[in-house]
Amino acid sequence: MDAAQLWQRYQDWLYYHDGLGIYVDVSRIPFDDALVTTLQPKFQQAFAELKALEGGAIANPDEGRMVGHYWLRAPELAPNGEFRNEIIKTVDKIEAFAADIHSGTIHPPNAAKFTDIISIGIGGSALGPQFVSQALAPLEAPLNLYFIDNADPAGIDRTLDELRGRLATTLVLTISKSGGTPEARNGMLEVKQRFTAQGLNFAQHAVAITGYESALDKIAHTDGWITTFPMHDWVGGRTSELSAVGLVPAALQGINIREMLAGAKEMDSATRVPDLKANPAALLALAWYAAGEGRGKKDMVVLPYKDSLMLFSRYLQQLVMESLGKEKDLDGNVVHQGIAVYGNKGSTDQHAYVQQLREGIPNFFMTFVEVLKDRQGPSLELEPGVTSGDYLTGFLLGTQQALYENQRGSITVTLPEVTAKTVGALIALYERTVTLYASLIHVNAYHQPGVEAGKKAASANLALQKQVMQVLQNTDAPVTLQTLAEKAGAQDRTETVYRIVRHLNANIQGLSLKGDLKRPASLQVLLK
Numbered sequence: 001m002d003a004a005q006l007w008q009r010y011q012d013w014l015y016y017h018d019g020l021g022i023y024v025d026v027s028r029i030p031f032d033d034a035l036v037t038t039l040q041p042k043f044q045q046a047f048a049e050l051k052a053l054e055g056g057a058i059a060n061p062d063e064g065r066m067v068g069h070y071w072l073r074a075p076e077l078a079p080n081g082e083f084r085n086e087i088i089k090t091v092d093k094i095e096a097f098a099a100d101i102h103s104g105t106i107h108p109p110n111a112a113k114f115t116d117i118i119s120i121g122i123g124g125s126a127l128g129p130q131f132v133s134q135a136l137a138p139l140e141a142p143l144n145l146y147f148i149d150n151a152d153p154a155g156i157d158r159t160l161d162e163l164r165g166r167l168a169t170t171l172v173l174t175i176s177k178s179g180g181t182p183e184a185r186n187g188m189l190e191v192k193q194r195f196t197a198q199g200l201n202f203a204q205h206a207v208a209i210t211g212y213e214s215a216l217d218k219i220a221h222t223d224g225w226i227t228t229f230p231m232h233d234w235v236g237g238r239t240s241e242l243s244a245v246g247l248v249p250a251a252l253q254g255i256n257i258r259e260m261l262a263g264a265k266e267m268d269s270a271t272r273v274p275d276l277k278a279n280p281a282a283l284l285a286l287a288w289y290a291a292g293e294g295r296g297k298k299d300m301v302v303l304p305y306k307d308s309l310m311l312f313s314r315y316l317q318q319l320v321m322e323s324l325g326k327e328k329d330l331d332g333n334v335v336h337q338g339i340a341v342y343g344n345k346g347s348t349d350q351h352a353y354v355q356q357l358r359e360g361i362p363n364f365f366m367t368f369v370e371v372l373k374d375r376q377g378p379s380l381e382l383e384p385g386v387t388s389g390d391y392l393t394g395f396l397l398g399t400q401q402a403l404y405e406n407q408r409g410s411i412t413v414t415l416p417e418v419t420a421k422t423v424g425a426l427i428a429l430y431e432r433t434v435t436l437y438a439s440l441i442h443v444n445a446y447h448q449p450g451v452e453a454g455k456k457a458a459s460a461n462l463a464l465q466k467q468v469m470q471v472l473q474n475t476d477a478p479v480t481l482q483t484l485a486e487k488a489g490a491q492d493r494t495e496t497v498y499r500i501v502r503h504l505n506a507n508i509q510g511l512s513l514k515g516d517l518k519r520p521a522s523l524q525v526l527l528k
């Protein structure tokens with residue numbers, strides 16, 4: 001395609017949203033009219049499915065659940081009054097709670113105000129709040145936000161050590177839809193223990209965001225925590241940023257949550273239009289489909305050229321990969337679908353892996369996220385007429401051109417600036433793209449059976465560890481791993497027993513592992 005044809009293609013496919021000032025350009029993804037024509041019926045079907053989903057259809061057949069995250073920003077669309085009131089009440093409660101925390105109306109037992117927050121949660125109960133915090137929290141936020149989003153003891157210690165002198169004024173949010181995710185539960189228990197060790201009453205610092213009647217909900221009520229916020233059954237973890245999961249931490253940091261919701265709502269309306277070219281989510285879904293032949297053959301590299309949006313790709317990793325990465329389609333055929341997502345930020349990544357992207361394996365398509373406004377206030381002229389922001393834009397354009405010259409396609413999403421409204425809209429844009437793309441490839445975007453398999457295996461291993469410890473406690477002489485496995489009732493799992501024992505040896509005084517460490521079969525285990 002020559003320059004004039006390319007410019008024409010750019011104009012033919014450019015999408016612009018008037019109210020939000022957001023552009024979507026898919027012109028640099030190679031697809032032709034024939035593909036668009038072939039996909040039209042699938043898109044019509046996808047629009048119809050999206051409409052049914054928003055109308056309250058059971059969109060998650062496995063779990064018999066409605067999928068209602070779109071109602072969170074348009075409660076008037078909720079299928080019944082009960083849901084509508086819940087949504088409205090929750091947002092009002094969040095705002096009132098944040099105002100009470102900021103003013104000191106709700107305060108820690110021995111201080112006038114809370115100064116810090118620890119947010120405990122994992123997956124969808126962490127990634128959205130982390131992304132939004134980095135994108136939008138003001139420098140002088142009313143409270144500092146820390147995350148415990150893993151079961152890593154050293155990571156937990158680091159956060160708690162950092163807050164050691166301020167635990168007395170720290171608010172703890174425990175976020176878990178199911179209320180039973182071990183990482184969240186463990187984090188909460190570790191934090192609680194630190195509070196208790198400092199003579200602080202944890203309950204007077206604690207807030208839960210969780211499903212009704214979940215294990216966490218029950219603890220919060222029994223122990224008299226400050227309050228709880230609901231996580232609705234019809235909101236999935238990876239689409240929960242605009243529920244209490246994301247709105248509570250955001251409001252506490254002084255982020256305008258009504259603007260986030262308004263931006264998402266406006267994007268939802270734009271992506272309801274049943275016309276491919278006039279619908280930005282449909283355009284993205286088309287580009288994903290074209291790039292990866294509807295089989296996820298190419299990875300999605302997401303590069304926001306703005307530091308504050310750096311966590312967007314991590315956030316998208318869960319949204320896209322947990323939703324689309326499925327073994328079977330909705331008819332039970334084995335399809336092994338998905339799209340791999342990675343990326344940090346531009347231009348930084350240009351000096352890390354763009355070399356491979358331009359010249360190495362052509363197994364990806366790029367998504368550039370461009371932000372038009374460079375900064376608040378004037379910019380220094382580094383050279384006559386040229387600022388840092390001009391350089392950043394130059395790097396983006398240059399990388400896009402260099403990739404295109406080498407047949408590497410790209411999408412560009414352009415925001416006027418990073419605000420609560422545009423971030424809300426960006427979240428909605430990708431949520432809806434995932435919904436439409438899932439329809440195109442005919443997979444259930446709302447379950448995650450693969451994660452459940454890992455969780456089950458993990459709890460079986462913890463049960464085995466307890467068995468192993470019991471055997472060791474009742475054994476006076478050193479035993480081989482094989483014997484240990486047999487006595488623990490796991491004769492066919494010697495390797496797992498070895499891995500468990502090796503870890504225990506590094507952490508439990510008195511548990512010795514003697515022999516040639518290069519030859520596990522030679523090892524003898526003893527617990528004194």
Ligand SMILES: O=P(O)(O)OC[C@H]1O[C@](O)(CO)[C@@H](O)[C@@H]1O
Nearest residue numbers: 123124125176177178181237451
């Ligand atoms: O909020 P919960 O129930 O603790 O779940 C955390 C995460 O675990 C998953 O269920 C599986 O990884 C995610 O979908 C979810 O976001």
